[in-house]
Amino acid sequence: MQVGDQRRGPLPAAFISGLARSFHQTFLEMGRHQKRAIFMAIDGIAIVGCMIAAMAFRFGELDFPKRDNMTWLLIVLPFVGIAAYQVLGLYSVLIRAMESRMIAIVAGGAAIVMLFVAAASHMDSGLDIPRAVPPIFGILVFFCVGLSRVIARAYFQHVNSGLHFRENILIYGAGAAGTQLAAAIQSGNQQRVVGFLDDDPLLKGTMIRGCRVFTPDRIGKLQQRYNVNRVLFAMANATPTQRRGVVARLAPYKLDLQTIPPLSEILLGKADVQQLKEIRIDDLLGRSAIGPISRLFDEAIRGKNILVTGAGGSIGSELCRQILKAKPNRLVLLEISELSLYNIEKRLNKHLPDDTDIEIVYALGDVRDRRRVRTLLLRHDINIVYHAAAYKHVPIVEANPSQGVRNNIFGTLTIAQEAVSTGVDRFILVSTDKAVRPSNMMGASKRLAEQVVQNIQASTDDTVFAIVRFGNVLGSSGSVINLSTEQIRNGGPVTVTHEEVTRYFMTPQEAAQLVVQAGSLAEGGEVFVLDMGEPVRIKDLARLMIQLSGKSVRDDDNPDGEIAIDIIGLRPGEKLFEELLINDRVVGTIHPKILRAEEKSDANGPAIRELLSRLEQDIESEDPVRLRLSMQGAVEGYAQPTKVAETQEHQSAEVLSLEEQRAFRQKG
Numbered sequence: 001m002q003v004g005d006q007r008r009g010p011l012p013a014a015f016i017s018g019l020a021r022s023f024h025q026t027f028l029e030m031g032r033h034q035k036r037a038i039f040m041a042i043d044g045i046a047i048v049g050c051m052i053a054a055m056a057f058r059f060g061e062l063d064f065p066k067r068d069n070m071t072w073l074l075i076v077l078p079f080v081g082i083a084a085y086q087v088l089g090l091y092s093v094l095i096r097a098m099e100s101r102m103i104a105i106v107a108g109g110a111a112i113v114m115l116f117v118a119a120a121s122h123m124d125s126g127l128d129i130p131r132a133v134p135p136i137f138g139i140l141v142f143f144c145v146g147l148s149r150v151i152a153r154a155y156f157q158h159v160n161s162g163l164h165f166r167e168n169i170l171i172y173g174a175g176a177a178g179t180q181l182a183a184a185i186q187s188g189n190q191q192r193v194v195g196f197l198d199d200d201p202l203l204k205g206t207m208i209r210g211c212r213v214f215t216p217d218r219i220g221k222l223q224q225r226y227n228v229n230r231v232l233f234a235m236a237n238a239t240p241t242q243r244r245g246v247v248a249r250l251a252p253y254k255l256d257l258q259t260i261p262p263l264s265e266i267l268l269g270k271a272d273v274q275q276l277k278e279i280r281i282d283d284l285l286g287r288s289a290i291g292p293i294s295r296l297f298d299e300a301i302r303g304k305n306i307l308v309t310g311a312g313g314s315i316g317s318e319l320c321r322q323i324l325k326a327k328p329n330r331l332v333l334l335e336i337s338e339l340s341l342y343n344i345e346k347r348l349n350k351h352l353p354d355d356t357d358i359e360i361v362y363a364l365g366d367v368r369d370r371r372r373v374r375t376l377l378l379r380h381d382i383n384i385v386y387h388a389a390a391y392k393h394v395p396i397v398e399a400n401p402s403q404g405v406r407n408n409i410f411g412t413l414t415i416a417q418e419a420v421s422t423g424v425d426r427f428i429l430v431s432t433d434k435a436v437r438p439s440n441m442m443g444a445s446k447r448l449a450e451q452v453v454q455n456i457q458a459s460t461d462d463t464v465f466a467i468v469r470f471g472n473v474l475g476s477s478g479s480v481i482n483l484s485t486e487q488i489r490n491g492g493p494v495t496v497t498h499e500e501v502t503r504y505f506m507t508p509q510e511a512a513q514l515v516v517q518a519g520s521l522a523e524g525g526e527v528f529v530l531d532m533g534e535p536v537r538i539k540d541l542a543r544l545m546i547q548l549s550g551k552s553v554r555d556d557d558n559p560d561g562e563i564a565i566d567i568i569g570l571r572p573g574e575k576l577f578e579e580l581l582i583n584d585r586v587v588g589t590i591h592p593k594i595l596r597a598e599e600k601s602d603a604n605g606p607a608i609r610e611l612l613s614r615l616e617q618d619i620e621s622e623d624p625v626r627l628r629l630s631m632q633g634a635v636e637g638y639a640q641p642t643k644v645a646e647t648q649e650h651q652s653a654e655v656l657s658l659e660e661q662r663a664f665r666q667k668g
Contacts, residue, residue, distance in 0.1 A: 036091045043085060043145055044078030047113060050140035051077055054133045069127055073120055077113060081141070084112040090145075106146045114138030167191045168226040171234050172246060174198040174206075174213045177260055178234035182209045194226040216249055223253055233259040241534075244284045244544060251547035281474070281481055281545055292513045293591055300384065300426075300520035301326035307382045308333055309367050309415060310389030312340025314476030315430055315515070318508040319386050320348060322516060330359040332380050334373075336366050336389070367411040370418060377422040385419050386515065387412060388430040390446065397442035398572050401627050402619045408445035409452060413612065416456050420463045428519040429453050431469040433504060433532075437637035440572070441628065444635045448611075450527065455608045457525035466522030468515045469597075470530040471504030484542055488549050492563035494542045497570045501539075504532035510593075518594050527597040528589075539565060 051074060056062045085091065088105045114134045121129035167190065171178045174196040182193045186209065196213040198204075203213045214222060222228060231250060235242065243259075250257060301323050308323070310316040311333030323331055335341040345362050352360075361380060365372040367389045376382070390408050391397050397404035412429065419427045431450055434443030450467050457465040474481060480503070487494045511530065518528040546553050546563050554561030570576070585598040611634050618627035632638050 039091060039148075040082050040086075042148055044082055046144040046148065047078045047081040047141055048074050050144055051117070051137055054137035054140055055129070057136055058130050058133050070129075073117070073124075073127065077116070080116050081109060081113045085109040085145075102149065103146070106149075107142055109145065110138045110142035113141055167230065168194045168228050170195055170197055170219070170222060170228050170231045171211075172197045172216075172231050173233065173235035173238075174200070174203050174208055175235065179208055181232060181234045181260060182211060194228065195222060197231070216246075219250065219253060219255075223255070228255070230256040230258065233257060240284050247284065247544060247547055251552075254550055254552075256550075257548075281541075281548065284544060284548075292517055296517040296520040296591070297326045297513075300516050301328050304328050304383040305330040305381050306332065306384050306386065307376065307380070308386045308388060309335075310387075310430075311335045312337055312344045313388060313392075314473050314508060315511060316386075316388040317344045317347070318512040319388060319515065320344065321351075322509070322512040323386075324348065324352070324358060324360075326516075328358060330361065330380055332361040332363055332376055332382065334363045334365055334367065334376060334389070336364070338364060367415045368406065370414050373415050374418045374422060377418055377424060382419075382422070382424055384426045384428070384519070385415065385424055386428050386430065386519070387415055390430075390449075392432065392442060394434070394440045394442050395571055397445070398440055401441045401624050401631075402622060404441050404445050405448075405615055405627065405631070406619055408442070409448050409612070409615065412449040413452050416453055416465070420456065420460050424463050426464045426466070426519055426522065427453070428515065428522070429465070429467045430515060431467050431527075433469060433471045435469065438635060439639065441631065444631045444638045447635050447638075448631070451608060452612075454525050455605050459605065461524070464522050464524050466519055466525070467527045468518045468530065469527060470506060470511055470514070471532045472506070473508050473511050474505050476508070480538060480541070481545070484545050488546060488551065488563060492546075492554075493566040494546065494563060495566050495568045496539050496542050497568055498576060499539060499567055500537065501570070501576050502535040502537050504535050506530065506532055514591070514594055517591055518589075521589055521591070521594065521596075527599045529595050529597050531593040531595060539567075 051070075052062070055070075085105070088108050090102070090105045090109060114137055117129065117137055118134040121127050121134070169185070169191050171182055171193055175198075178196060178198075182196075185191050185193050193209070193211050195211050196203075196208060197216050197219065198213050199216060201215070204215050206213045219231075233243070233246060238246075247257065306323055306328045308316050308319050308331070311320055312335040316333075316335070320331060320333055333341065333344060335344070341362055341364055348360065352358075361376075363376055365376070367373060367387070377385075389411060391400075391404045397408075416427055416429075429449065432443065432446050434440065435447040435450060436443075438444040438447055450469075453465045453467055457463075472479060476482075484494050514530045518530070521528070542565050543553050546565075551563050552558060552561040554564040587596050587598065589596055611630070614630050615627070618630050621627075
């Protein structure tokens with residue numbers, strides 16, 4: 001008997017639960033028209049009930065006077081109400097979404113049926129409807145129709161919560177973007193917003209879409225209470241500095257952090273607030289983006305024949321992508337590396353429309369090959385050259401100074417001279433912040449490349465030359481970010497050369513766009529510097545990257561952390577901080593991120609020619625000390641590091657003169 005009682009108890013609850021799920025599944029399998037018919041029937045019944053209730057409320061009883069005279073009104077009224085709601089679009093609004101405009105729609109329909117009752121009472125004296133009844137009726141319709149939607153939505157959420165596991169999440173940012181994101185999440189059944197986080201103390205404790213706003217210091221308690229593992233960052237116009245602060249604040253809790261697209265993309269319709277992505281280091285180091293000035297882009301690119309050297313490199317490849325968007329007539333990609341040229345061809349073809357009429361030429365060659373360069377410039381009638389080809393890795397150029405000088409200086413000289421002789425309109429040299437008071441051979445060679453360009457400009461008015469100088473590009477080959485990413489993937493440690501070393505960073509997209517626009521502003525011989533924002537301390541960057549990977553930093557404050565940061569000392573030729581200006585004299589341009597430096601070449605034409613002749617001899621001698629001494633005498637502020645000097649003096653002693661080689665062969 002007892003066993004029978006135990007079995008009989010839960011049966012009704014299980015039966016009701018199963019019936020509810022069966023009904024829910026049947027409802028979901030219905031077509032849209034069937035679902036609309038059900039809600040129309042519910043609304044029709046509700047409207048009739050509201051009319052009777054309004055009369056009963058006015059007279060204080062259900063058996064109110066002349067009730068039989070209202071038969072025709074009670075028959076017509078639901079059709080009027082349903083037609084009104086159909087026109088207003090009530091039956092097109094998803095119950096799960098519960099858009100804010102639904103309130104206005106329900107109120108509008110209630111007002112229409114209220115006016116209909118008032119008009120019917122005025123035209124048919126037999127109805128005998130008191131003047132207070134239509135307003136009461138309208139209010140009841142508004143609440144009943146609206147309540148039916150609220151109940152339906154609550155029902156779907158309740159059943160869905162039983163059918164699906166719903167992840168609890170927090171939204172960081174209680175502004176418009178956060179509200180839109182919460183609305184999108186609440187319309188689905190995969191996640192549940194348990195609250196907002198916001199730094200604004202005035203928002204603390206307020207309710208947004210049924211969710212409370214908390215200050216960020218409550219994150220630990222909220223994580224424990226609601227088992228939160230993910231935070232969605234919904235501050236679309238936040239600066240990278242603000243984003244870094246959020247990442248640092250959330251780091252101890254090891255939460256997954258995702259972000260919405262930039263506000264500019266949302267406003268232009270290029271992205272949706274629901275398109276979440278993992279926060280990348282680019283989001284934390286770039287600046288608040290400023291879109292390109294269309295006029296500058298069109299003047300520089302549209303309908304022109306363009307040549308990009310070093311087209312397979314970090315900047316060169318991004319230049320090609322940005323140039324293609326502006327629809328040139330022809331784009332020639334010059335690249336010395338076969339693999340790099342193959343890779344950029346694949347990437348460009350992947351995004352290029354099939355019906356494009358832009359001619360793209362993939363040219364294998366060396367900028368030092370005068371005949372090859374001249375052939376390309378003439379054959380393709382080039383209007384503009386973007387010279388991005390260079391050896392840029394400081395330690396490699398430091399170990400191979402002759403090749404760095406040969407490529408960076410004499411490569412620039414060759415293509416610049418051929419640009420003048422073949423009638424190119426504009427020549428833009430892509431330079432680097434390492435060219436300012438350089439401490440390494442790479443920077444010194446780029447500074448001399450700048451002087452070469454300025455001196456060629458002094459001898460011609462036919463070709464406009466310009467130099468664009470900027471700092472590190474995020475994600476470029478061999479960059480500190482790529483190295484740190486690999487070290488984190490391998491379990492650490494992450495190496496940093498000095499506690500206080502800082503660098504400027506810019507995204508490839510922004511750098512390429514600004515290079516093109518700066519070139520359009522050029523009038524002849526200018527040095528343009530790009531506003532790189534604030535420099536970033538590399539140790540802070542390493543800590544940030546470790547935190548973004550979901551790991552903890554092992555240091556004195558946290559000896560049980562997962563990944564350590566090791567200080568290994570500055571490399572040969574490396575500076576603690578980089579500069580963009582030889583002097584402090586700059587003037588603005590029409591673009592807020594492009595400045596014009598008031599700099600002049602340190603050497604005149606004859607002096608440059610004499611220097612280049614001496615450098616050629618130094619290169620042929622394969623004597624790194626001799627070459628470096630010549631560079632020191634030519635580039636202001638360039639001093640040879642002690643360790644490098646010792647190493648290269650040893651290398652120089654091993655170089656045999658031509659006479660010594662002949663004597664050695666004769667002896668052999």
